[in-house]
Amino acid sequence: VSSIHRLPSLRLSIRTASTVVRAMASHVVGYPRIGPKRELKFALESFWDGKSTADDLQKVATDLRASIWKQMADAGIKFIPSNTFSYYDQVLDTATMLGAVPSRYGWNGGEIGFDTYFSMARGNASVPAMEMTKWFDTNYHYIVPELSPEDKFTYASHKAVNEYKEAKALGVETIPVLVGPVSFLLLSKPAKGVEKSFSLLSLVGKILPIYKEVVSELKAAGATWIQFDEPTLVKDLDTHQLQAFAHAYSELESVLSGLNVLIETYFADVPAEAYKTLTSLKGVSGYGFDLVRGTQTLDLIKGKFPSGKYLFAGVVDGRNIWSNDLQASLNTLEALQNVVGKENIVVSTSCSLLHTAVDLVNETKLDDEIKLWLAFAAQKVVEVNALAKALSGHKDEAYFSANAAAQASRKSSPRVTNEAVQKAAAALKSSDHRRATNVSVRLDAQQKKLNLPKLPTTTIGSFPQTMDLRRVRREFKAKKISEEVYVSSIKEEINKVVQLQEELDIDVLVHGEPERNDMVEYFGEQLSGFAFTVNGWVQSYGSRCVKPPIIYGDVSRPKPMTVFWSTMAQSMTKRPMKGMLTGPVTILNWSFVRNDQPRFETCYQIALAIKDEVEDLEKAGITVIQIDEAALREGLPLRKSEENFYLNWAVHSFRITNCGVQDTTQIHTHMCYSNFNDIIHSIIDMDADVITIENSRSDEKLLSVFREGVKYGAGIGPGVYDIHSPRIPSTDEIADRINKMLAVLESNILWVNPDCGLKTRKYTEVKPALLNMVDAAKLLRSQL
Numbered sequence: 179v180s181s182i183h184r185l186p187s188l189r190l191s192i193r194t195a196s197t198v199v200r201a202m203a204s205h206v207v208g209y210p211r212i213g214p215k216r217e218l219k220f221a222l223e224s225f226w227d228g229k230s231t232a233d234d235l236q237k238v239a240t241d242l243r244a245s246i247w248k249q250m251a252d253a254g255i256k257f258i259p260s261n262t263f264s265y266y267d268q269v270l271d272t273a274t275m276l277g278a279v280p281s282r283y284g285w286n287g288g289e290i291g292f293d294t295y296f297s298m299a300r301g302n303a304s305v306p307a308m309e310m311t312k313w314f315d316t317n318y319h320y321i322v323p324e325l326s327p328e329d330k331f332t333y334a335s336h337k338a339v340n341e342y343k344e345a346k347a348l349g350v351e352t353i354p355v356l357v358g359p360v361s362f363l364l365l366s367k368p369a370k371g372v373e374k375s376f377s378l379l380s381l382v383g384k385i386l387p388i389y390k391e392v393v394s395e396l397k398a399a400g401a402t403w404i405q406f407d408e409p410t411l412v413k414d415l416d417t418h419q420l421q422a423f424a425h426a427y428s429e430l431e432s433v434l435s436g437l438n439v440l441i442e443t444y445f446a447d448v449p450a451e452a453y454k455t456l457t458s459l460k461g462v463s464g465y466g467f468d469l470v471r472g473t474q475t476l477d478l479i480k481g482k483f484p485s486g487k488y489l490f491a492g493v494v495d496g497r498n499i500w501s502n503d504l505q506a507s508l509n510t511l512e513a514l515q516n517v518v519g520k521e522n523i524v525v526s527t528s529c530s531l532l533h534t535a536v537d538l539v540n541e542t543k544l545d546d547e548i549k550l551w552l553a554f555a556a557q558k559v560v561e562v563n564a565l566a567k568a569l570s571g572h573k574d575e576a577y578f579s580a581n582a583a584a585q586a587s588r589k590s591s592p593r594v595t596n597e598a599v600q601k602a603a604a605a606l607k608s609s610d611h612r613r614a615t616n617v618s619v620r621l622d623a624q625q626k627k628l629n630l631p632k633l634p635t636t637t638i639g640s641f642p643q644t645m646d647l648r649r650v651r652r653e654f655k656a657k658k659i660s661e662e663v664y665v666s667s668i669k670e671e672i673n674k675v676v677q678l679q680e681e682l683d684i685d686v687l688v689h690g691e692p693e694r695n696d697m698v699e700y701f702g703e704q705l706s707g708f709a710f711t712v713n714g715w716v717q718s719y720g721s722r723c724v725k726p727p728i729i730y731g732d733v734s735r736p737k738p739m740t741v742f743w744s745t746m747a748q749s750m751t752k753r754p755m756k757g758m759l760t761g762p763v764t765i766l767n768w769s770f771v772r773n774d775q776p777r778f779e780t781c782y783q784i785a786l787a788i789k790d791e792v793e794d795l796e797k798a799g800i801t802v803i804q805i806d807e808a809a810l811r812e813g814l815p816l817r818k819s820e821e822n823f824y825l826n827w828a829v830h831s832f833r834i835t836n837c838g839v840q841d842t843t844q845i846h847t848h849m850c851y852s853n854f855n856d857i858i859h860s861i862i863d864m865d866a867d868v869i870t871i872e873n874s875r876s877d878e879k880l881l882s883v884f885r886e887g888v889k890y891g892a893g894i895g896p897g898v899y900d901i902h903s904p905r906i907p908s909t910d911e912i913a914d915r916i917n918k919m920l921a922v923l924e925s926n927i928l929w930v931n932p933d934c935g936l937k938t939r940k941y942t943e944v945k946p947a948l949l950n951m952v953d954a955a956k957l958l959r960s961q962l
């Protein structure tokens with residue numbers, strides 16, 4: 179029997195025994211807000227478009243919160259979080275709680291409403307949005323607070339207290355969650371114009387009074403527990419930063435008295451020093467740890483845990499979609515229980531469930547066997563409680579044995595294991611893979627064949643994706659149009675894109691990627707070992723969600739994936755047509771990855787599949803092949819000590835894909851985000867012939883690395899204009915930027931290209947922008 183099918187009866191039995199269940203020590207760090215069918219996304223976007231009112235939006239949000247609380251209460255969770263809902267982002271919520279609103283948003287005090295809040299998040303007609311950046315190593319992005327020494331803070335959003343009361347009114351006692359004061363400061367940045375020497379932590383004394391007000395109000399409203407999320411404790415912190423934690427919580431001690439305080443950490447091990455600081459904080463009753471990613475923390479706990487304190491043991495993975503191996507978790511919990519005591523252990527999730535999909539119940543198209551192996555947020559809540567019950571001697575044998583059967587089926591399923599792939603990937607590990615000759619020799623050989631002008635022009639891959647195009651793909655998928663009709667529509671589109679590029683006089687062409695919905699999904703759908711959900715959405719930022727593929731088995735490529743389209747496109751022009759592939763690291767980093775083997779192993783498997791594709795493209799006469807590694811940087815671990823290990827296997831995987839091609843085949847790669855100075859040596863080690871990189875925000879930052887003397891001998895195309903904006907750059911402006919690059923880079927390695935793919939732009943923007951780009955390249959060629 180599938181564990182999913184068992185859910186309704188399980189819920190029922192818990193409801194009837196609610197007095198017993200209330201005693202179970204179970205906790206959930208946080209829950210997705212977007213809704214099982216992205217209800218919040220649609221409500222937000224409709225409100226932003228002026229199609230619905232603030233009341234409408236609030237109604238959707240209230241209903242979502244109520245259903246989440248009810249669901250956790252029904253499941254028997256004891257520590258149910260509140261204030262983990264957000265209209266946009268929890269760090270932005272914290273900034274508004276503190277009244278940390280940059281002056282350009284014209285806020286005049288008082289409770290912060292939607293106007294100011296969404297202006298900060300998204301900008302408005304006259305002011306741009308605040309910066310957004312990655313939340314640790316997840317795909318979630320938070321709004322970066324801007325702080326300066328003159329800032330005055332005031333209690334300007336009562337959201338935490340309001341949500342606590344809202345749950346209480348529904349009969350649900352919750353544990354209110356706040357981003358902790360030290361993490362808040364460490365995740366902020368100095369406002370523009372503030373001196374570099376300014377220490378964000380120096381503001382701690384100014385924000386604590388607001389935290390105190392919030393805590394007092396929560397206490398007055400009846401809260402008995404409060405959770406401070408302090409995930410920065412898993413990063414590399416210096417003594418000064420660690421002292422800030424000790425200082426902040428001892429300052430809060432008096433207001434916290436009479437309350438139970440949980441400090442929650444997640445995403446990695448807590449380093450030994452930080453663990454010491456954390457476990458000696460004053461006024462704290464419990465500590466939450468990620469025990470999925472934090473295996474060393476496990477040892478620290480076993481070594482020493484403060485007596486009488488609660489351990490919130492995060493054994494249910496919030497970062498993935500796999501169902502928990504309940505027996506294994508129970509063993510871990512029992513071992514920990516022996517250390518911290520029976521009364522002091524609380525079963526929890528490894529982090530907020532924000533980073534997993536919402537509810538498996540809505541997966542109507544997933545294969546039944548695979549579905550057995552999965553647990554989304556709603557199912558993880560049930561797992562947490564089942565573990566808590568089992569730990570206290572009320573093991574649901576049927577639930578556990580259904581789970582054990584599912585684990586066993588996953589281990590032994592022939593769909594997971596492919597011996598040949600395992601063997602081939604294992605053979606890669608110990609050896610290195612590089613092209614036979616040095617990049618400068620290769621570039622010469624390629625130039626003889628390609629005969630490109632200096633400052634060659636190209637684009638990154640995709641061309642505008644029109645409504646028509648999306649419709650054609652949708653209809654083909656739904657089998658509403660025949661393959662013949664589909665192929666001829668796509669062919670027509672490619673032809674249009676090729677002709678446009680020839681008219682514009684671009685040197686190295688692309689086919690425009692009209693057949694692709696998404697650069698990872700397109701390949702995943704054609705590789706073995708991948709599954710796709712219909713509602714497995716995960717919030718990326720604000721109302722934006724992504725639907726990562728699920729890599730469940732050994733990856734292989736049953737047949738060529740892009741050769742048909744690439745050769746068709748090449749046949750339409752005499753100019754070189756780039757074959758266009760997504761690299762293994764990017765496919766890995768943008769998927770839910772299997773947890774039964776190390777990530778690098780899965781990456782090597784994908785690399786082998788892409789290698790086959792590269793070689794097939796070469797055989798088919800494609801002379802330039804681009805292998806995008808847009809997300810290489812995203813996989814960087816949180817701690818410096820682990821960076822090299824990751825970069826080594828990631829870069830190795832990339833090289834595997836193209837180590838077998840001839841010197842005359844030119845390998846390009848593309849990376850998003852200009853922020854690559856710190857990993858420049860790894861990028862050089864990728865040994866691509868040409869790299870194009872996003873560079874929209876700052877030439878200075880990117881170029882400084884070369885100015886500082888890094889030797890770069892391969893082709894390089896820092897984006898010459900920002901494709902994220904509808905603005906059309908002038909020829910002069912682009913020429914100016916190329917000139918700046920020429921001051922640092924040799925003219926024989928510089929390429930001229932936009933920042934990233936053109937898929938989100940309109941033709942009315944793309945045509946004039948590319949025309950100006952080519953003009954600028956020609957202008958500068960004539961001056962060389």
Ligand code: GLN
Pocket residue numbers: 638639640691697758806808848849850934935936937
């Ligand atoms: N080739 C892809 C495109 O042009 C690259 C996208 C990306 O870097 N995110 O769309």
Ligand code: ZN
Pocket residue numbers: 808848849850851872933934935
């Ligand atoms: Zn890009």
